[in-house]
Amino acid sequence: MKIESVDFFYLSMPEVLDIGDGSQDACLVRVQAGGLAGWGECEAAPLPTIAAFVCPMSHSACKPVQASVLGQALNDAADIERIGNLVRDRSLDLLQAEHTLSGIDMALWDLLGKRLSEPAYRLLGYPRAYPKLPYASMLFGETAESTYQKARSARSLGFRAAKFGWGPIGLGTVQADVEQFQAAREGLGADGTLLVDIGTVWRDDVVAAALRLPSLKEVRATWLEEPFVSGALEAYKQLSLQSGSVKLAGGEGCHNFHMARHMIDYAGIGFVQIDAGRIGGITVAKKAADYAHARGVSYVNHTFTSHLALSASLQPFAGLEHDIIAEYPAEPKSLATDLTVNHIHLDGDGYIRVPESPGLGMEVNAAKLGPYVVDAEIRVNNQTLYRTPRLEGL
């Protein structure tokens, strides 16, 4: 097959709120080859991501992503790796390119899986997929009481694990955070897996983080996620020496393999959290999963959007039996739900399974997406470089 077309769709809720909810818009990618269509999703700001696909060349190492994708042969997994390397070489100085590549790479695995009638995880080399324990990924409530109610509701929906993050956490007093942590534990019950996400608000302030450790140990948090920005390796390392039973988790900001490796090598984390929609797609995420596995660091997906993104993000570690925790967006906006016809549901024991149908196993729900489509247009010197394609062309 040859890659015939790559189409980007900018989708959005009618109103985007100033909250840490990444499901409010979406950057959907369709790749067509050999009469088939594959789908992916960049976990990225749609407009700059599209611009990185279509922009004019600046120089030999600052080319638009399309220069390395359109017309390329796509017959096996090695082709997908080759295309990714082309993008990284030719778009070396185009920062946004790795976010753009991420959705394309997913779509290539989806397409190749459909062509070869195999789920993506098998093409990645895993003989089978193991069930994952999904945690309800939720925002902290504005008050401890509302966090308690959210934790109760997660439990009642069948989740055995829940993560709370963002909202007011880390921004106020230590005592306010302690009350939030306790409310989350209380709502979740003594046997639930409790995860806490700080959303990088301490940047690299080890003292601010350390002040919360006693309470996190007391409520038996399994991990403390993103106390700092992804690059603050030394701050992570220092905190890890004091965090004891509470393992550090981070990595969602990684936009290439090297960054994931640095966190594993230098940051003292127990869990590396990779968003396949940012790191360069499933291909790079799998490389990070292999690297983490060999070094005793658990791999976890980062997913806060649709079930297309969820399926894509589960593939890279589908075959790792003991890396069992998986992020599961529990408060998605209707856009994220409407994006696919089928969904990945919890079974009676609270587990999820990666789809066994070809590719990513998710059907994009074009019929429902019309109201979410954002009309965008990019023109340069009277030429239209991008205009929102028609979704009907499915």
Next chain:
Amino acid sequence: MKIESVDFFYLSMPEVLDIGDGSQDACLVRVQAGGLAGWGECEAAPLPTIAAFVCPMSHSACKPVQASVLGQALNDAADIERIGNLVRDRSLDLLQAEHTLSGIDMALWDLLGKRLSEPAYRLLGYPRAYPKLPYASMLFGETAESTYQKARSARSLGFRAAKFGWGPIGLGTVQADVEQFQAAREGLGADGTLLVDIGTVWRDDVVAAALRLPSLKEVRATWLEEPFVSGALEAYKQLSLQSGSVKLAGGEGCHNFHMARHMIDYAGIGFVQIDAGRIGGITVAKKAADYAHARGVSYVNHTFTSHLALSASLQPFAGLEHDIIAEYPAEPKSLATDLTVNHIHLDGDGYIRVPESPGLGMEVNAAKLGPYVVDAEIRVNNQTLYRTPRLEGL
């Protein structure tokens, strides 16, 4: 002062060639406040960089850069740092944002310097600026003979140092590279400072790099630059253990302080090369210079475009007396030359000095830029988010 407006100008040569020459287009930024204008330049793909400034918000940590800049107070250096932190927090998940911020940050220093009648380096805390030894930054010729001629011409232009990079280097046989290195040394003369730049083509292949070390030692190269991509810290480290008198140099790909720190902490480099047009501007570059200086790593600017970018890139280490080497674009396209009225020239001894006039000390040559202006337009849901502003509005 309050920041009243931020305007982006996409400038380009009529034809952009598929070569490693970053001076073929430019992303110029003008910031206006208090009746003054400051100028900066993002070393970045213009269209995605502009899109990152104007795009709609995706969520609370994925906002357009303009949300953190327009209307902000600008009265002292602390305001510039504060604005940068706002951008990093609010645009955390917008990858291109740091390239967008870079040019804005330069313009803010230019503006503040004009307001306070001080050159930017003094506002950064340096009591004086020391002369720098500029190296002619050139591409390797397609043949060893043409590289020899280029080295001769650099010498005849008054340069005592020259760097050759990109072109065919590293892509063919070891012998072909050896001939290139020898031709460069021969053309430059025995007393010239010779620098070699591989342009990341070996990605993380330590063996490929090590095969060239004996020849680099023989021609007394001062540094071997970017044998690998910025993130390949372990590959750098391994190579540094064998490189002896040839120090490793790298860092131009760093788009935040953490990445520069990682190279200094983990990669065994002798020179850290920072592009103020990528790392987040002069503010972050100065932080990297301080960090490098404290650890015995030499700071060098990375500059391949205009003299506006050159002045901006010299400010962060202007006051470091012993970090003497500076990159100087020696084969700029006419756009890069025409971008400013004044230029930073070599003195009779082959040294350059950072301008002593307020701000960055460079006057943008609006009258000459008309032919280079690229008309660009970004529309979303029938609203124009960006349209090339008029340069006459100076």
